[in-house]
Amino acid sequence: MALTPQDVSRIAHLARLELAPAEQASMLTQLNGFFSIVEQMSAVDTGGVEPLYTPLSAVQEVSLRLREDVVTEADARALNQRSAPAVEDGLFLVPKVIE
DSSP states (O other), X not given: OOOOXXXXXXXXXXXXXXXXXXHHHHHHHHHHXXXXXXXXXXXXXXXXXXXXXXXXXXTSOOOOOOOOOOOOSOOOHHHHHTTOSOEETTEEOOOOOOO
16 A cells, blocks of 8 residues: 555645655655555464564563552542532533533
């Protein structure tokens, strides 16, 4: 999937970037190079390959350092909501902004 100069102009507009013509040409080359790499990676058959949770596990045994799933902090909801202008049933009430 190769991008066109019009695609780069549209992306720059959406990102609110002002690019000079030379910058657009450079960006076009960089983006097309990026998509070329993505296409090459997509072409690799990864069937049967287990996902890694860390890249280190591909070269050495890595044990996960997990902690127990226990509550470590007290419930401070009432304290946090004390400064809120409007609260109901433990929820912050906010003004309607979309009609």
